[in-house]
Amino acid sequence: MLDAKLIIVEDEETLLNRLMTILKREIKEVEGFSSPKALLQSESYKNAHFILTDINMPEISGVELLKQVKKANQSIICIIASAFSDPQYFQEAIETKVDKFLIKPINTEELIAELKERFALKQEQDENKQLLEEYKAIIDDNNCVYKLSLDGTITYINEKFLTLCGYTKEEVLGQPYTIIGSKENQSAYESIWKNLLEKKSWSGVIAHEKKDGSTFYTQTNIYPLWDYQGKIKEVISIKTDITKIRQMQSELDTKERLSLMQSKMATMGEMLANIAHQWRQPLNTITMCSTSIQVSNEMNMLQIDDEFTHMINSINDAAEYMNQTITDFQNYFKPNKNKTCFYVENVFEKAYKLLSVQMTSNTIRLIKNIEKVQLCSYENELLQVLVNILKNALDQLHHINMQRYIFVDVFQDKEGCVLIKIKDNAGGIDNTIIEKIFDAYFTTKEADKGTGLGLHMSKDIVQKHLHGELNVKNIEFVYEHDACKGAEFTLKLKSIEEESP
Ligand SMILES: Nc1ncnc2c1ncn2[C@@H]1O[C@H](COP(=O)(O)OP(=O)(O)OP(=O)(O)O)[C@@H](O)[C@H]1O
Ligand SMILES: [Mg+2]
Numbered sequence: 001m002l003d004a005k006l007i008i009v010e011d012e013e014t015l016l017n018r019l020m021t022i023l024k025r026e027i028k029e030v031e032g033f034s035s036p037k038a039l040l041q042s043e044s045y046k047n048a049h050f051i052l053t054d055i056n057m058p059e060i061s062g063v064e065l066l067k068q069v070k071k072a073n074q075s076i077i078c079i080i081a082s083a084f085s086d087p088q089y090f091q092e093a094i095e096t097k098v099d100k101f102l103i104k105p106i107n108t109e110e111l112i113a114e115l116k117e118r119f120a121l122k123q124e125q126d127e128n129k130q131l132l133e134e135y136k137a138i139i140d141d142n143n144c145v146y147k148l149s150l151d152g153t154i155t156y157i158n159e160k161f162l163t164l165c166g167y168t169k170e171e172v173l174g175q176p177y178t179i180i181g182s183k184e185n186q187s188a189y190e191s192i193w194k195n196l197l198e199k200k201s202w203s204g205v206i207a208h209e210k211k212d213g214s215t216f217y218t219q220t221n222i223y224p225l226w227d228y229q230g231k232i233k234e235v236i237s238i239k240t241d242i243t244k245i246r247q248m249q250s251e252l253d254t255k256e257r258l259s260l261m262q263s264k265m266a267t268m269g270e271m272l273a274n275i276a277h278q279w280r281q282p283l284n285t286i287t288m289c290s291t292s293i294q295v296s297n298e299m300n301m302l303q304i305d306d307e308f309t310h311m312i313n314s315i316n317d318a319a320e321y322m323n324q325t326i327t328d329f330q331n332y333f334k335p336n337k338n339k340t341c342f343y344v345e346n347v348f349e350k351a352y353k354l355l356s357v358q359m360t361s362n363t364i365r366l367i368k369n370i371e372k373v374q375l376c377s378y379e380n381e382l383l384q385v386l387v388n389i390l391k392n393a394l395d396q397l398h399h400i401n402m403q404r405y406i407f408v409d410v411f412q413d414k415e416g417c418v419l420i421k422i423k424d425n426a427g428g429i430d431n432t433i434i435e436k437i438f439d440a441y442f443t444t445k446e447a448d449k450g451t452g453l454g455l456h457m458s459k460d461i462v463q464k465h466l467h468g469e470l471n472v473k474n475i476e477f478v479y480e481h482d483a484c485k486g487a488e489f490t491l492k493l494k495s496i497e498e499e500s501p
Contacts, residue, residue: 282318
């Protein structure tokens with residue numbers, strides 16, 4: 001059963017009744033009228049889906065009736081039934097856009113099939129139309145839309161865009177599109193028209209000028225619209241206001257630039273702090289040596305002997321180390337710094353030299369057990385790490401009143417890694433702070449004696465530049481009948497094959 005309403009207009013009552021009886025079986029609502037006038041008076045046609053009318057009737061012709069019915073109900077499907085002998089009505093029927101022309105006698109089966117097919121098609125069209133309306137409403141709600149004719153005149157503009165521009169429809173329709181564009185767009189306009197001529201869409205950012213002269217920006221998509229021959233008929237432009245987003249983006253960019261600058265400053269500050277830290281030891285050496293030379297001189301005891309030469313060499317070594325430290329820190333920030341192949345033993349020799357003044361003045365026994373192993377890595381950075389660890393041991397040993405030891409063990413493990421162990425007998429690190437000793441600025445020393453950067457920097461260098469590990473633990477052992485307790489630092493290193501980026 002077709003859920004539709006059909007109107008039949010037929011002046012032959014018997015035929016009308018017969019048709020109604022048959023069609024009622026298939027269609028939910030069927031109304032019959034024996035005269036066109038009666039139908040027009042009833043207004044029943046206004047909500048009907050179909051009208052089937054005879055063409056040749058006394059008062060009003062079928063074609064004329066359909067014209068009037070269509071005025072009030074544009075979507076009604078019109079079917080005309082006629083005897084073969086009425087060709088003069090054909091032309092008129094076609095002009096009235098009659099949907100179907102039937103020849104009498106009517107084949108009701110064919111008619112019903114036709115009605116069903118048309119009704120389904122109509123329903124599909126209505127649904128599509130509704131869907132299109134919904135899409136349009138959604139697009140209109142969320143976007144600015146306007147259409148242009150090919151000469152660039154605005155032919156349509158939606159409310160949202162009008163509100164944004166501050167114009168009324170009357171002020172904009174028929175005007176060139178440049179009325180709402182900004183001069184900034186010149187190059188964009190050129191690329192838009194170029195694309196459209198190549199039948200392509202365009203998307204990009206467009207600047208607009210409001211009626212009050214202020215500027216706003218839209219993310220714009222422009223599409224060509226075609227006619228049935230495939231020629232561009234119009235252009236549609238769909239836009240989203242991105243003024244706020246652009247503003248936020250530019251604020252973010254400024255913030256990002258600022259924070260980049262800040263982080264650069266912080267890195268430079270850190271670098272200065274690190275250099276200052278690494279310089280403290282050689283400066284100490286230089287001061288101690290030069291003071292000693294000065295005192296000898298004042299007491300007229302200055303002799304160019306071995307001790308004097310040793311002190312001059314220490315000053316030179318310290319100055320060289322300071323010089324190298326600056327180069328190293330500069331290299332941290334430069335890629336492709338040079339790695340070299342060296343013996344770990346030699347690096348230790350350099351470290352002892354740098355610390356020799358403290359070593360001798362603190363009467364330290366240095367117990368070395370160093371295998372002859374070679375590393376291909378960054379030598380001076382390893383030197384800095386060794387100096388930091390040895391210097392800490394020296395500082396700590398300064399507090400004990402027994403034989404002071406520093407043990408250095410260097411060997412290669414089965415995997416080919418170089419293991420460097422440095423331990424002392426200064427008593428070890430309190431378990432409550434052992435976790436923190438690699439933190440930046442963690443120190444248990446007085447302000448003028450320690451910055452708390454030594455181990456933090458060392459760990460950083462080992463992990464990031466030497467691709468190794470640095471760990472610590474407390475250790476108890478016996479050496480030549482002396483019971484020892486101290487901290488043991490372990491460095492695990494390997495040759496760096498690839499140049500790190
Ligand atoms: N061999 C050690 N024995 C005992 N404690 C140690 C040893 N090495 C380091 N520490 C502890 O770790 C702390 C941090 O050492 P780190 O080298 O980072 O800083 P610092 O020596 O205090 O100052 P600086 O920055 O001048 O080196 C030291 O203050 C000390 O308490
Ligand atoms: Mg230290």
